[in-house]
Structures are given as structure tokens and as C-alpha cells.
Amino acid sequence: MTLAYHLQIVNLLAALLLLISFAMLSQRRVVALVTLFAWQGAALATSTAIVAWSTDQHHLYYSAALTLLLKVIAMPWYFYRLVRKLNVNRVVEPMINIPTTMLIGIVLVIFAFNLALPISEISGTVTRSTLGIAMAIVLLSFLMMITRTKAIPQVIGFLAMENGLFFAATSATYGMPLVVELGVALDVLVGVFVLGIFIFQIRETFDSLDLKHMEKLREK
Amino acid sequence: MEIFWLLGIPLAGGVFLALWGSRRHAPEINALFSLATLLAAAALTHRIIEDGPMMVGAGWFFIDSFNVFLVALTAFVAFTTALFSRPYMRIEQEHGRLNDKRLRLYHSSYQIFIGAMLLALTTNNMGILWVAMEAATLATVLLVSLYRTPASLEAAWKYFILCGVGIALALFGTILLYFAAEKILGSGGTALLWTHLNGVKAQLEPTVLSLAFVFLLVGYGTKVGLAPLHSWLPDAHAEGPTPVSAVLSGLLLNVALYAVMRSKVLVDGALGTDMAGNLMMGFGLFSVVLAAFMIKRQTDVKRMFAYSSIEHMGLITFAFGMGGAVANFAALLHMTMHSLTKSAIFFAVGHATQKAGTQLMDDIRGLIKTNPTIGWGLMLGTIAILGVPPFGVFASEFLIITTAMHEHPWATPFLLLALGVAFASIFGRVQPMVFGETELPRLPHQPALAPVFLHLGLVLMLGLFIPPYLADWYRQAAELLGG
Incomplete structure (x- = not known):
């Protein structure tokens, strides 16, 4: 029954991922947000x-190494x-206050589990039970992107969404x-690089990274 | 072999221009690389016409009549746009809106953008298709913000985030597709190859595939500019440099729609119902109607034509959604016509706004007096895009509407209303811009209007007469798409 034992660890980690997503949703400081993302x-x-180890899928090792290299080391370092x-690194107030965001988050998690149910029923993998959590992470990150008005938190939300998608896969x-x-990893890397250039451009032009200044382009 | 040239030349061009792109002759070098790409595309097209569909590079690339026509179109418009951007960017530089460094970024990204689109069109792997689409977005983000004005930065940020989210949804759709495919084709690299998937499409799990299609449609649909996911499109078109607007409108939207169509073929095979088609018809029709009424409210000329792109992409999506040989034929024809006409319009509009020093339509007047070629280019382009015969857009729109009358009569009033509203608003706006009174100065460089008349000439020719081999080609592609 070694497999079951590994599975329990995977499930534990899945729960941890979900918890971190909620923590990110409630975090107001950018540096702490980067730490959570790491x-x-x-x-x-x-x-x-x-x-990878318990199912003998060797290519997953590469994927794990890639995640470690990019999302735990390179990107957090770059963001710091x-x-x-x-x-x-000032305290930033999200658009919706945090308790309300948390409540919306809980609703999203329930929705995600329902959405994942038919797929995980068909799936033959041992890890299918975590699919619901993966979907929940995607939706929570999405929520984070919507509720933040600053450039860096929005992008961290986007990258967290990518994490959720990888976990789903x-x-x-x-x-x-x-x-x-x-x-995909290459695209994400280039994306973060482009973002770096971009953030300096925004900063130069607006003297701030608050996207509230960027609401001029609207339909009249 | 041609395929490696086709993808290698833009990539090499991107690297070369990144290193030397600030030289005096960079615009000419950019055009030369685009010309070489066009020649490679022509060679590839010739090969496909001779030998039929083929797989290249151990199944990694797949070329059939559907994508080869888009490859040819993409390479052609990319070349003419490079020709147009040569004087256009020089004038911008003299107006002080650009410096050498940004011009280098522009030239390098332009080549990489074209390369990414060609990769998206030719790859056989649905995963690589996603990667290439994302790469094409990333290559253009910094182009949209090239002028570094507050508005252009805002537009670029919106483009970056919205298309990023959209493309993330498409990734989830791709994961679901792989999930369904893996059961039948086994895990590993081959399970995402479109040709393999197409072979077993009837066995793919229908529930998973229908869910996958929803994600793929919404994801890639964001890039097609389908309403209500279109809000990045007018901003990006209006605030970026005009050559970028031309390639975004004329090429990128097509490539995104191509990705949707490749998915639709698989989903139709798995489901055996009209679910995918109905969804596309719904999104398409909504885009047509919404865009037509938005056109009426615009004051910025590039924004107005950006909304017109949404309208036409909606029309094409609607036609593909109806499916069947005739509607697919019409949609493919309309894709071609729209690309050629809309990029020609953007060329003319680009020079017109440079002359007037503004994009506000109320301040652009009397083009025909000071610079008749720009004026005529804009007027003819507008007439063509509005679907006036004998231009080709009329032929394709006519086909789409008659098919809709046959198969989905309920949709025709909406289509006709939208086309009518768009006609009245665009024509009413452009007419004074071309014929009004003015005292504007001349441009410092000779504007590049050959591409405008070349495109319009092609559209006119295709409206009067479609060469038989081209018609055959469209017909084959239309059958391939089925539905």
C-alpha cells in the first residue's frame, strides 16, 4: 500500500496549495505575496x-524541476x-474588502469541485481527486486578478493561475x-521578462504602479 | 524543406534586427526578410498545390489546403506591411514619436511576431499551437506600447492581461483535449498531434470535448475579438503604431480563428451534434451586432476601423458556425478579403493621421485635395470593406447572407441591420474626411501607397473573378472543415 501513502502526501500538498491560494487572496503586502507565490x-x-516517482512518469521530473527553477527561484527573486x-511594498487595499473576497472564494471552490466532478470520474489517474482543487486554484487566482488594482499583484495572480493549470494537468x-x-514554460518566462520592461515603462510614465491611473480608455 | 525556411527566416530576422535594427537601413532589411518569408511561403504553397496535403518533420508540421492559404496570406500581408512601415516609421521618427532604440525593438518584434503566427499556422501539435499563439501576443505587447504615451501603455496592459487570461483558458481547453486524447492515443507527444486526433475523433469522450471546446472558444475567441471578450481590441488597435494595427487586424485575428476552427473539426467529430457550431454562431452574431452599434459612437478613426474588424470577424465566425461547404467557402473568402482590405485601410489611415497630426475624425478633412492618393486609397478601401460591389467583400458577404437565409432565417434580419448600420456610420464618417475643406501640410517623406492599391486591386479582382485553382483550393479547405 505504498501508493496510498504517497497519495496522502499529494493530497496534503493539494490542500496546502489551496490554503496558499486563500492566503494570497487575503495578503495586502506585495513582498509577502511574492513569498506566498514562491x-x-x-x-x-x-x-x-x-x-512522478510513484507513477514512474519520468517526464514529470523535468516538469517539477522546471517549476522549481522558474517559479520558486527565478521569478520570486526577480519580483523581490x-x-x-x-x-x-506598501499596504494595498484591494477593490473589494477581504472578508467579502474570502466568501466569494469559498463559493468559487464549491463551484470548482462541481465542475471537476464529471472529469475526475472519467479520469484514470490516481491523483484525480485533486482535480477539483486545481480548478479552485485557477478560479481563486482569477478572483485575485480581478480584485487587485496594482500591476505586480495582478501578474502574480496570473502566474498563480498558471500554477493551477499545471496542477490540473x-x-x-x-x-x-x-x-x-x-x-509553456518558455512563454511564461518571456512573459515575465516583458512584464519587467513594461512595469518600468508604466512607472516612468505614470510615476506609480497603480492601475487606477489607467482607466482613460473607455467607451464614451 | 520549405517549412524550415518559412519559420527560420523570420526568426533569423528577429535576431538580426535585434542586434542591428537601429541602423539606417533597418526598415529596408525588415522588408527584405519579409520578402524572403513570402518567397518561402510561395514555394510551400506551390508544393502543396502540386502534391496535396503533407506532413513534414516527422509529423510535427502539417500543411493542408486550409492552413496553406492562411500561410500565403500571412506572408503576403506581412511583406506589404513591412513596405508600408518603411516610410511610415521614418515619418514618425521625424515627428519625434520614436527613437532608434524603439525602432530596433519594433523591427525585431515584428519579425518574431510574423514567425510566431506562421508557426501557429503550420504546427500539427495543438500544444505548440497554444505556445505560438501566446508568443505572438507577447511579441506584440511591447509594440502596442511603443509610443509610451499613457494611453498606449494602458492599452498594452489591457492587451497583456486580457489576452493572458484568455490564453490561459485556452491552455485549460488544451489540457482537457489531451486528457481525452490520452485515453485513446496513449500518453506522450503524439497524443496532441492534430492529424492523430483527427483520425480518432469519433472515439474521443464527448463530455470532455464539449467542455474543452468551450474553453478553447472563449480562450482563442478573446484573441479573435469576439464580443463580449473584445475590449482589448479597439484600444490596442488605436494606440499602437499603424503597421501594428494592420497586422493585428489583418493577420492575428485570422490565426486565432484558425485555432478555433482546428478545434471545432475535432469536436464536431466527437460530438456528432451542432453544439460547437451553435456556440460560434451565437458569439459571431453578437459580435456583429454589438460592433455595428459601437462603430456609430466612435470619434477616433483607428478605433472605428478596429470595431469594423470585430464586426467582420464576427461575421466570419458566424459563417464557420453555420458550417457546410458553402458557408465555409464564404467564410474563407471573407477572411482573405477582410485581411487585404482592412490592412489597406489601415495603411491609408496611417498616412492620413500622420498628415493631420491626430486620429480624431473631426479634425481630418479634405484628404483628396492635399494628397489625392491617400484620399482615394481611404475612400476605395472604405467602399470595399462596406461590401459595395464589385469588390470581393461583396461576394463573400452575399454568400454568407444567402446561406443564412436558407439555413438560419432568424439570423438574417440581425445581420442585415448590423451591416446597414455599419455602412451608414462608416461612410458618413469617411466621406467628409476625404472630401472636406483643409489646409494641411504635405508629408516629409513620400507615403507608401503602392501596398494600398495592390491590396485593393486584388480585392477588386477577386470580386470579379476567382481563378479556378484558387476556387478549388477554397473548396477543398471548406470540405475539410465540414460541419
């Missing part, structure tokens, strides 16, 4: 590695640097083919 990446990498350079199918995963 932890989310770490939990994802660990769970992917355990799934960005935050320090731009000096934007692992739980439903033991990951996508390696080429695709490499391509």
Missing part, C-alpha cells in the same frame, strides 16, 4: 515530483528585486507532453 511553486514542484527597486493526465510543457 511557497505555492514549492508545493507544486514537490507534489509533481511525488506523482523589482519591488525593492521600485519601492512599492498533473492531476488529470500526469502532465502534458514534454515539448508542450517546455514551450
Whole structure:
């Protein structure tokens, strides 16, 4: 029954991922948000590695290593640097207050589990029970993107969404083919790079990273 | 072999121009690389016409009559746009809106953008298709914000985030597709190959595929500019440099719709119902109607034509949604016509706004007096896009509407109303811009209007006469899409 034992760890990590998503939703400081994002990446990498080991899917090791390298080391480091350079680590109030956001989050989790139910029934993987959590992470990150008005938190929300999608891929199918995963990782990397340039442009032009200044383009 | 040239040249161009793109002759080099890409596309097209559909590179690339026509169109418009951008960007530089560094970024990203679109069109792997679509978005984000004005930054940010979210949904759709495919094709790289999927599409799990299609449609549909997911499109078109508006409108939207159609073929095979088609018809019709009424309210000329792009993409999506040989034929024809005409309009509009120093339509007057070629280019382009015969847009719109009357009569009043409203508003706006009174100065460089008349000439020719091999080609592609 070793498999069941691994499975329990994977389930534990899945629960941890969900908790981190909620923590991110309620976090007001940018630096703490980056730290949470790094932890989310770490939990994802660990769970992917355990799934790889217990099911003998070797390509998942690469995927786990990629997550570790990009989302636990490179990107948080880059974000820390960005935050320090731009000096934007102030408390930011989200658009909707945090208790309300949490309540909406809970509703989203229930919805996600319902959405995932028919798929996980068909799935043959041992990790199918975590698919609901993966969907919930995607939706919670989406919510985070909507409720934040600052540039960096929005992007962290976007990357957290990507984490959720990777987790979904692992739980439903033991990951996508390696080429695709490499391509996706490359895109994410380039995306963060583009974002870095972009944030400096925004800063130069508006003297702030608050996206509230960017609501001029509307239909009259 | 041609395929490697086709993808390699833009990539090499991107690297080359990133290193040397600020030289004096960078615009010419950019055009040369685009010309080389066009030649490679022509060679590939020739090969497909001779030998029929083929797989290249151990199944990694798949070319059939559907994507080869888009490859040819993409390479062609990319080349003419590069020709147009040569004087356009020089004038912008003299107006002080750009410096050497940004011009280098522009040239390099332009090539990479074209390369990414060609990769998306030719790849056989649904996962790589996603990767290439995302790469195409990323390559254009910094182009939209090239002028670094507050409005352009806002537009670029909106484009980045909205298309990012959209494409993330498409990734989930792709994961679901892989999930269904893996059961039949086994895990590993081949399960996402479109040709493999197409072979077993009847065995794919219908519930999973219908869910996958919803995500793919919403995801890629964001990039097609389908309402209500279109809000990035007018901003990005209006605030970016005009050559970028031309390629976004003329090419990127097509490529995104191509991704939707590849998915639709699979889903139709798995479901055996009209679910995918009905969804597309719904989104398409809504886009047509919404865009037509939004056109009426615009004051910025590029924004107005951006909404017109939403309208036409909606019409094409609607036609693909109806399915069947005739509607698919019409949709493919309309894709071609819209690309050619809309990019020609953007070329003319680009020079017109440079002359007037503004994009506000009320301040652009009397183009025909100071610069008759720009004026005539804009007027003819407008007439063409509004579907006046004998231009080709008329032929494709006529086909779409008559098919709709046959198969879905309830939709025709909406279509006709929307086309009528769009006609009245666009024509009413453009007419004074072309024929009004003015005292505007001339442009410092000779504007590049050859591409405008080349495109319009092609549209006119295709409206009067479609060469038999081209018609065959469309017919084959239309049958392939089935539905």
C-alpha cells in the first residue's frame, strides 16, 4: 500500500496549495505575496515530483524541476528585486474588502469541485481527486486578478493561475507532453521578462504602479 | 524543406534586427526578410498545390489546403506591411514619436511576431499551437506600447492581461483535449498531434470535448475579438503604431480563428451534434451586432476601423458556425478579403493621421485635395470593406447572407441591420474626411501607397473573378472543415 501513502502526501500538498491560494487572496503586502507565490511553486514542484516517482512518469521530473527553477527561484527573486527597486511594498487595499473576497472564494471552490466532478470520474489517474482543487486554484487566482488594482499583484495572480493549470494537468493526465510543457514554460518566462520592461515603462510614465491611473480608455 | 525556411527566416530576422535594427537601413532589411518569408511561403504553397496535403518533420508540421492559404496570406500581408512601415516609421521618427532604440525593438518584434503566427499556422501539435499563439501576443505587447504615451501603455496592459487570461483558458481547453486524447492515443507527444486526433475523433469522450471546446472558444475567441471578450481590441488597435494595427487586424485575428476552427473539426467529430457550431454562431452574431452599434459612437478613426474588424470577424465566425461547404467557402473568402482590405485601410489611415497630426475624425478633412492618393486609397478601401460591389467583400458577404437565409432565417434580419448600420456610420464618417475643406501640410517623406492599391486591386479582382485553382483550393479547405 505504498501508493496510498504517497497519495496522502499529494493530497496534503493539494490542500496546502489551496490554503496558499486563500492566503494570497487575503495578503495586502506585495513582498509577502511574492513569498506566498514562491511557497505555492514549492508545493507544486514537490507534489509533481511525488506523482512522478510513484507513477514512474519520468517526464514529470523535468516538469517539477522546471517549476522549481522558474517559479520558486527565478521569478520570486526577480519580483523581490523589482519591488525593492521600485519601492512599492506598501499596504494595498484591494477593490473589494477581504472578508467579502474570502466568501466569494469559498463559493468559487464549491463551484470548482462541481465542475471537476464529471472529469475526475472519467479520469484514470490516481491523483484525480485533486482535480477539483486545481480548478479552485485557477478560479481563486482569477478572483485575485480581478480584485487587485496594482500591476505586480495582478501578474502574480496570473502566474498563480498558471500554477493551477499545471496542477490540473498533473492531476488529470500526469502532465502534458514534454515539448508542450517546455514551450509553456518558455512563454511564461518571456512573459515575465516583458512584464519587467513594461512595469518600468508604466512607472516612468505614470510615476506609480497603480492601475487606477489607467482607466482613460473607455467607451464614451 | 520549405517549412524550415518559412519559420527560420523570420526568426533569423528577429535576431538580426535585434542586434542591428537601429541602423539606417533597418526598415529596408525588415522588408527584405519579409520578402524572403513570402518567397518561402510561395514555394510551400506551390508544393502543396502540386502534391496535396503533407506532413513534414516527422509529423510535427502539417500543411493542408486550409492552413496553406492562411500561410500565403500571412506572408503576403506581412511583406506589404513591412513596405508600408518603411516610410511610415521614418515619418514618425521625424515627428519625434520614436527613437532608434524603439525602432530596433519594433523591427525585431515584428519579425518574431510574423514567425510566431506562421508557426501557429503550420504546427500539427495543438500544444505548440497554444505556445505560438501566446508568443505572438507577447511579441506584440511591447509594440502596442511603443509610443509610451499613457494611453498606449494602458492599452498594452489591457492587451497583456486580457489576452493572458484568455490564453490561459485556452491552455485549460488544451489540457482537457489531451486528457481525452490520452485515453485513446496513449500518453506522450503524439497524443496532441492534430492529424492523430483527427483520425480518432469519433472515439474521443464527448463530455470532455464539449467542455474543452468551450474553453478553447472563449480562450482563442478573446484573441479573435469576439464580443463580449473584445475590449482589448479597439484600444490596442488605436494606440499602437499603424503597421501594428494592420497586422493585428489583418493577420492575428485570422490565426486565432484558425485555432478555433482546428478545434471545432475535432469536436464536431466527437460530438456528432451542432453544439460547437451553435456556440460560434451565437458569439459571431453578437459580435456583429454589438460592433455595428459601437462603430456609430466612435470619434477616433483607428478605433472605428478596429470595431469594423470585430464586426467582420464576427461575421466570419458566424459563417464557420453555420458550417457546410458553402458557408465555409464564404467564410474563407471573407477572411482573405477582410485581411487585404482592412490592412489597406489601415495603411491609408496611417498616412492620413500622420498628415493631420491626430486620429480624431473631426479634425481630418479634405484628404483628396492635399494628397489625392491617400484620399482615394481611404475612400476605395472604405467602399470595399462596406461590401459595395464589385469588390470581393461583396461576394463573400452575399454568400454568407444567402446561406443564412436558407439555413438560419432568424439570423438574417440581425445581420442585415448590423451591416446597414455599419455602412451608414462608416461612410458618413469617411466621406467628409476625404472630401472636406483643409489646409494641411504635405508629408516629409513620400507615403507608401503602392501596398494600398495592390491590396485593393486584388480585392477588386477577386470580386470579379476567382481563378479556378484558387476556387478549388477554397473548396477543398471548406470540405475539410465540414460541419
